[in-house]
Amino acid sequence: MRKTIKLGILFSRSGSYGSLSSASRRGALLAIDAINSDESYDFVFETVDRDPKGNVDLYAPLCEEILEEKSVAHVIGCVTSWSRKDVIPLLERYGATLWYCLPYEGFEASDHVVYTHACPNQHLLPLLSWALPRFGNRGYLTGSNYIWGWEVNRVAREIILEAGGDVLGERYLALNDISIGHMIEEIRATRPNFVLNSLVGASSYTFLKAFAELAKTDSFFTPDNCPVLSCNLTESEFVEIGAAAEGLISAGPYFHGARGWPCHGVRSFESSFEAASWAAVMELAKLLQANPGAESAPISKLLSVNTYRTMVDTETHHTALPVLIAQVKDGAFQVLEQWQDIPADPYLSHSERRTDTRLPRLQIVK
Amino acid sequence: MMIRLHIPDLSKLRVAILHRPHATVQSLRRQCKPIGLDVFDCWPELPPKALAADFVFFDADMGYDAQFPWNTGEAPMPMIALIGSEAPGRIEWSLSQGADAQILKPVGDGGVFSALLIARRAFEVRQQMRDEICVLRGRLSQRQTVVQAVTLLAAAGRSEDEAYAQLRQLAMARRETMEDAAHRIVLAAQSQGGLHGKLGKH
Numbered sequence: 215m216r217k218t219i220k221l222g223i224l225f226s227r228s229g230s231y232g233s234l235s236s237a238s239r240r241g242a243l244l245a246i247d248a249i250n251s252d253e254s255y256d257f258v259f260e261t262v263d264r265d266p267k268g269n270v271d272l273y274a275p276l277c278e279e280i281l282e283e284k285s286v287a288h289v290i291g292c293v294t295s296w297s298r299k300d301v302i303p304l305l306e307r308y309g310a311t312l313w314y315c316l317p318y319e320g321f322e323a324s325d326h327v328v329y330t331h332a333c334p335n336q337h338l339l340p341l342l343s344w345a346l347p348r349f350g351n352r353g354y355l356t357g358s359n360y361i362w363g364w365e366v367n368r369v370a371r372e373i374i375l376e377a378g379g380d381v382l383g384e385r386y387l388a389l390n391d392i393s394i395g396h397m398i399e400e401i402r403a404t405r406p407n408f409v410l411n412s413l414v415g416a417s418s419y420t421f422l423k424a425f426a427e428l429a430k431t432d433s434f435f436t437p438d439n440c441p442v443l444s445c446n447l448t449e450s451e452f453v454e455i456g457a458a459a460e461g462l463i464s465a466g467p468y469f470h471g472a473r474g475w476p477c478h479g480v481r482s483f484e485s486s487f488e489a490a491s492w493a494a495v496m497e498l499a500k501l502l503q504a505n506p507g508a509e510s511a512p513i514s515k516l517l518s519v520n521t522y523r524t525m526v527d528t529e530t531h532h533t534a535l536p537v538l539i540a541q542v543k544d545g546a547f548q549v550l551e552q553w554q555d556i557p558a559d560p561y562l563s564h565s566e567r568r569t570d571t572r573l574p575r576l577q578i579v580k
Numbered sequence: 581m582m583i584r585l586h587i588p589d590l591s592k593l594r595v596a597i598l599h600r601p602h603a604t605v606q607s608l609r610r611q612c613k614p615i616g617l618d619v620f621d622c623w624p625e626l627p628p629k630a631l632a633a634d635f636v637f638f639d640a641d642m643g644y645d646a647q648f649p650w651n652t653g654e655a656p657m658p659m660i661a662l663i664g665s666e667a668p669g670r671i672e673w674s675l676s677q678g679a680d681a682q683i684l685k686p687v688g689d690g691g692v693f694s695a696l697l698i699a700r701r702a703f704e705v706r707q708q709m710r711d712e713i714c715v716l717r718g719r720l721s722q723r724q725t726v727v728q729a730v731t732l733l734a735a736a737g738r739s740e741d742e743a744y745a746q747l748r749q750l751a752m753a754r755r756e757t758m759e760d761a762a763h764r765i766v767l768a769a770q771s772q773g774g775l776h777g778k779l780g781k782h
Contacts, residue, residue: 306689323614324689514610530614561693563591563616 219502219509221246221259221495222280224291224301229268230390230415234487235293237450238315241488242290244481245495255503259495262286266297273297274304281308287510288313290494295319295361302326311513313498315491317446317466319365320560325514329532330497330525331490332467334369335559337445340537340569341465342373342410344551345443348574350407351379356397356421357412359386366412366445369562382406387413392420398428405434409442418447419454426458437461437541448485449547459542467535469547474554475536493533497525532558537569590696591616593634598626598647599662600639604687608637608662611692625649633657635696637683640674641665653678658703660695662687680706722759729762732769 225239226232243261250258262284266272273292280286281304289305290313292298298314305312305326312327320333353374357363363386371381382404385397394417401409413421425442429435437460447464455462468486473479476493483489502509504522511519517528525533534557540547551572559567595612599605600623612619622630623639625647630636638647640661645652653676661674664685674682680699683691726747733743751761 302689321693322690323611325610326689561590561615565591 216253216255217257218260219257220262220284220286221498222277222284222286222289222291223261223263224266224273224277224280224289226268226293227265231293232268233450233454234316234448235268237448237485237487238291238293238491241315241483241491241493242495244488245492245499249495249499255499256506257502257509259499270294270296270300274300277301278304281305281310285510287311287512288498290315290491290498292316298327309510309512311516313491313494315494316487319362320562321365323530323532323560325531326512327531328494328497328513328526329530329558329560330494331486332445332465332535332537333532333558333560334366334445335562335564335567335569336467336535336537336556337465338366338369339373339562340553340556341443341445341463341539342370343569343571344539345408345441345463346374346377346379349439349441351377352382352407353379354382354401354404354406354409355384355412356409357384357386358414358417359388362414362446363412367410370410387417389414390416392416394421394424397421398424401425401435402428402432406440408440411442411444411447414446416454419451419458422455422462423458426460437463441541448487450485450487452545459545461542463539463541463550464547465537465539467538469538469540469549471546472536472538472549493525500524501526527558530558530560532560534558590693593617594632595619596626596630596633596636597621598630598636598638598643599623600642604639604662604685607687607689608683608692611687611690615693615696631656635660635699637662638674638677638679640670640679640682641685643673643677645677648677652676658696658699660699678706719757719759722762725766726758726762729765732765 223239223242226235246259246261249255262280264276264280266276277289280289288311292301292312292314293316295318301312302324310326313330314327315330317332317337351374355367355370357367367384374381383400385400411418411421422442425435434440441461441463444462444464447462448466449470452459466486467475468483468489470484471482476489483492500522501516501520501524505516505520508516508519513531517526527533534555537553537556538549539551540549553569556569557567595617597605597608597619599621605621609619626649628649631649635658636655637660641664650656655678658680659678661679661682662685663674663682680702681695683695729747730740730743733746734740747758747761751758754761
């Protein structure tokens with residue numbers, strides 16, 4: 215008889231970032247199914263599922279409900295950094311662990327969170343160090359008006375200026391604001407070498423469509439000459455973006471069809487969001503299987519007694535990940551460059567954890 | 581392309597934690613590691629190597645002046661108070677040590693990174709102001725020299741206002757402070773037969 219271990223799920227199934235959230239939730243559920251149908255595990259997962267509906271103020275109360283009423287030790291969920299920061303005090307109080315599976319802006323290493331998606335040395339730094347020598351170092355920065363956009367653009371500005379480049383503009387939009395006309399006008403006027411897009415949800419979709427229209431009327435803005443770069447764009451948002459996704463360049467640990475992380479190509483995922491939450495649940499299952507009796511232990515305790523070779527770094531609770539740079543071609547991401555096993559450096563304080571430099575190959579002009 | 585970021589600029593910096601062995605020290609150490617800091621703890625006294633530390637966390641609850649190898653309030657690095665009891669006496673003592681930031685005990689999951697950045701900025705501002713005050717004090721003490729120089733220049737038949745304007749022009753022409761210009765004039769007057777003689781003629 216396999217015992218039951220409760221696993222909290224805290225993903226919004228609606229709201230402005232519903233596509234991201236649904237993709238993450240799907241990956242977690244896929245992994246739970248895989249564990250539950252695998253007899254070699256001594257336990258099955260029983261989900262305690264709560265839906266904050268995209269309302270940032272519902273995460274903490276719903277998380278508390280999961281932790282208190284249901285005595286759950288591990289929760290997988292949260293999409294925005296706001297919601298993650300809101301639930302951390304609860305995790306501390308209950309000695310519980312959040313598995314957070316989305317790219318974020320770094321500068322955090324909670325003792326009660328495991329981070330299974332990329333932080334800036336695994337997305338932004340490789341993306342810009344790859345793009346600047348190829349497209350030039352005059353950038354235009356956009357972002358949604360909250361911590362993700364602010365911090366990504368702050369580090370981007372630093373990298374661009376360090377490279378001797380210029381930031382031609384930096385604009386923010388409130389979440390769900392789709393008045394992007396001014397941005398497009400500024401980009402048309404300043405003619406940057408690239409646009410770094412840290413807008414999320416509807417603002418991002420509207421912007422990308424308008425930018426694709428701009429490229430149709432002015433060939434300067436085609437992806438070959440002035441691409442849109444992103445640290446968090448995945449296949450999970452293709453439906454909303456449509457044909458305007460063509461040519462977008464993104465960085466992440468996985469793109470659909472990639473082999474290697476998280477399961478050596480045994481299973482295919484729609485996007486890195488699905489892959490990262492799948493990886494989180496699988497890693498938790500392996501840790502619990504390898505350390506019987508530690509089901510309700512905080513993650514720091516679990517890692518300290520652990521005998522299994524885990525992907526979770528004991529100091530940062532982040533994970534070493536591949537870094538892939540990919541561009542949308544014919545409706546799918548095609549990988550242009552990749553690095554393996556880049557350890558996370560959430561405070562950008564370890565220069566040895568940077569990806570190496572890959573300059574463009576010289577092309578023979580025929 | 582080699583990326584050298586200015587932010588957050590805390591890696592490899594040395595941090596001394598002046599606190600008895602306690603869970604507080606463990607929490608601080610845990611938070612310092614991902615930031616890339618090099619940490620050591622000590623109690624009850626700061627060892628000589630603490631002089632080379634870039635930051636000092638110190639216990640505000642059980643701390644006392646003699647723990648520090650420098651005069652009270654003259655720490656050569658940013659100081660962060662670890663406050664358990666928020667009693668006015670202890671806070672006052674922390675401030676007298678030159679606390680640039682504080683963290684409340686029990687230390688939980690966060691607080692170290694922001695305390696470090698705030699303490700560093702507060703310390704830098706304090707240093708800058710101290711340097712600036714030093715310069716201003718120096719200029720203040722030279723007030724008498726300026727008065728003497730103006731008197732010397734006025735002795736040639738100018739009004740005091742004209743003499744003052746002339747001193748300013750002399751300083752600007754040589755790209756020096758008015759105090760330095762005044763100093764030169766007074767020195768020159770002294771070498772030409774004594775300041776008292778010159779002033780005496782007036």
